[in-house]
Amino acid sequence: MKESVLDVLMYLFEAFADADTDPEPDRSVLRGELLRAGFEEPNVERAFRWLDELNDHDNPGADPQRDALRVFSERESARLGVDAVGYLMHLQHIGILSAAQLEVVLDRLMALGDSDIDMDQIKWIVLIVLYSQSDQHEEYARMENLVFDDNPTVLH
Numbered sequence: 044m045k046e047s048v049l050d051v052l053m054y055l056f057e058a059f060a061d062a063d064t065d066p067e068p069d070r071s072v073l074r075g076e077l078l079r080a081g082f083e084e085p086n087v088e089r090a091f092r093w094l095d096e097l098n099d100h101d102n103p104g105a106d107p108q109r110d111a112l113r114v115f116s117e118r119e120s121a122r123l124g125v126d127a128v129g130y131l132m133h134l135q136h137i138g139i140l141s142a143a144q145l146e147v148v149l150d151r152l153m154a155l156g157d158s159d160i161d162m163d164q165i166k167w168i169v170l171i172v173l174y175s176q177s178d179q180h181e182e183y184a185r186m187e188n189l190v191f192d193d194n195p196t197v198l199h
Contacts, residue, residue, distance in 0.1 A: 051090035100147045
């Protein structure tokens with residue numbers, strides 16, 4: 044089975060985001076459930092580390108100036124590609140991501156370790172980051188609409 048860390052994260056997110064369960068279930072129980080679902084131990088452990096590091100970003104600190112220009116490193120540009128960089132900048136421009144949240148999203152995308160990062164992965168990571176921040180309900184709802192919109196509007 045060729046699952047990635049993101050597959051584990053998406054499974055956890057889909058299983059617990061809307062559930063009326065304990066927001067922080069016991070890790071050993073979760074680990075067992077993930078292994079029974081067919082995920083490999085190394086990816087489960089990497090997903091837990093990824094979530095721990097996301098929690099370290101709970102308070103991203105001072106928001107950079109709104110008019111500051113984010114310059115992407117060569118490594119970020121190579122991993123993300125032009126379309127993804129443009130999409131992330133668009134999310135910031137329309138107010139779904141603040142400058143500080145953009146930094147968290149970039150950090151978490153780069154931490155995935157996968158060679159290629161596609162647009163669906165970016166959308167899921169943005170959704171997970173916003174969900175993890177309790178004061179981002181409106182932005183989360185807007186992003187959720189973008190992720191789950193089966194019929195995106197096409198402008199002609």
